[in-house]
Amino acid sequence: MTEYAGPAAVPVRGAAVPATRFDVVVVGAGPAGSAAALELARAGHRVALVERGAFPGAKNVYGGVVYGRILDELVPRWWEEAPVQRWVTRRQTMLLTPTQALTVDFRTEAWGEPPYNGATTHRAEFDAWLAGKAEAAGAELITSTVVTGLLLDSAGRVSGVRTDRPDGDLGAKVVIACDGVNSFLAKQAGMYPPGQLEHTTLGVKETLALPRETLEERFGVRGRHGVDIEMVGCTRGIPGGGFLYTNLDSVSIGVVLGLEGLGESKIRPEQLIAELKAHPAIAPLVRGGELTEYAAHLIPEGGYRTMPRLTGDGMLVSGDAAAMCLAAGIWLEGVNFAIGSGMYAGRAAAEALSTGDTTAAGLAGYERRLRDSFVLADHRKLAGAPELLLGERMQTKYPAMVCDLVENLFQVNNPAPKPGLRKLARRSARQHGVRLRDLAKDAIAGFRAYG
Known part of the structure; x- marks a missing residue:
């Protein structure tokens, strides 16, 4: 502080x-x-x-x-x-490229019962x-x-x-x-x-109305259960990320963007939301949604060191x-x-x-x-987390590196023998310009922040 x-x-x-x-x-x-x-x-x-x-x-x-x-x-x-609109019983974290998506998906019935964990409102x-x-x-x-x-x-x-x-x-x-x-x-x-601009992001979201039955079928939930999805790699390299969460009969989808990076990019936030809604992993979830709200909000994301x-x-x-x-x-x-x-x-x-x-x-x-x-x-x-997460490698290199690694891991290339995981990891890192020492540096920073 x-x-x-x-x-x-x-x-x-x-x-x-x-x-x-x-x-x-x-x-x-x-x-x-x-x-x-x-x-x-x-x-x-x-x-x-x-x-x-x-x-x-x-x-x-x-x-x-x-x-x-x-x-x-x-x-x-x-x-x-x-x-409350919905109780969040399913959380997803996505790494995105324009054509790929790697998702960690967790759900639990415990979060749909008192005293509950999180709610959309x-x-x-x-x-x-x-x-x-x-x-x-x-x-x-x-x-x-x-x-x-x-x-x-x-x-x-x-x-x-x-x-x-x-x-x-x-x-x-x-x-x-x-x-x-x-x-x-x-x-x-x-x-x-002074200097708060570099630690401030702009959150922009759209609320899209969907019939409740359609929403629950698409997101695999029932009753008052809901989904929260956080995304990295969907902001064209502008420090930030995306989100999607379910309300009772609507979804809210949007992006969070660093103000300095947004200003330098000359890209409008609504362009990024439109691209996110068209992404092959997201489009089936929001198809046919009727826009009912567009809103923006400044967010202080610098954390402890900027209080x-x-x-x-x-x-x-x-x-x-x-x-x-x-x-x-x-x-x-x-x-x-x-x-x-x-x-x-x-x-x-x-x-x-x-x-x-x-x-x-x-x-x-x-x-x-x-x-x-x-x-x-x-x-x-978690004082060091914002700097790590909004850093250039996390925003522009790691999502594509990890997605390519997983794609190559699951791809079957018979009659060629399967390559080892170590070889695939090195190839993917080299392909996306990630040096092993930088990867190790970020791993250590992550361990210190989250350990």
Whole structure:
């Protein structure tokens, strides 16, 4: 995690005390913000949950699965009421070339039973549900409101937020910034390090409607069981990957692309999605699907080494605003890290309010809780994974090398004798310009990241 003092904040200093005062203002009613507001409301604090959309989830996009174990602690037996589309009981990882596909396919019935493992959801439904929990606990939900800056007291401590509403300043002892990737508020407070563009990706997806019976037949599932497919080698060498997952009567398909590589390529994301939908391994799954949604979302994929400073005087940063999306190939997770970080932010803020110390020192319980939980433990462990996975060899050489190796392994060339695996591996590596020392280097890096 980057230690960065940053420039002086630019918000309103020494502003008049706003008429509307809260103990805590939470900015952003996504999973992180709603989890923080829920914890604080349950602790009896007056909390405002401010959302720029017309309702929670109105502007939120993601490209994957909600993993609910952290919800066990926040909303016990959440699976009985959460708006789930399908329970993921089948996971696939694909290596693709324009004409080949190598798939690792795993399925288990255990993931289709309580307490479940992962679920596909629509963010407009899921975020509204979780924000509703916070509101029912006593949080004040303020929608269609844009937070335009921070308020500082005469000592330079965060003392609330300014909004785009007339007389819309909201005073608070603590502000929790859950305002998404490249957080405007965290930047304004000087908590963000420079150079975030190279660690940011653009996720673009289409949702294609399919009859439920057709979908279940094509993907080999039944009832509420579903499939999550992650792909590498489908982005024309632009650092990133592809995904496909099933909803109840639709599929979501898309790509995640490094912003710098995308800009240099001059390729439009929708071109890559069109190519992915036409791929021989994917086309039979999405054939006849009717486009019902096209959406895009910035994703912080740099991980632990690119996180901003998380705690300041009167301020905490959580969720995507804190770069807490885990992009580690095997694990592509965001919502659970947002919920976890928001929950711990809420608890830390409540603790600081109880002691009367909302300085950075008084809020230090936030980072302590994160370190003691999966949130920072997983990010620290997998700190090197994004660099490895988004590297040039992983993106442009390894998928084709492995696919050719497997094709040659299974190809029968009688009457010629079968070549040995070692010979085939060397031939494939040489054919795709992969040096053995680079292969060994990446293997060691992978072992260190995942071992």
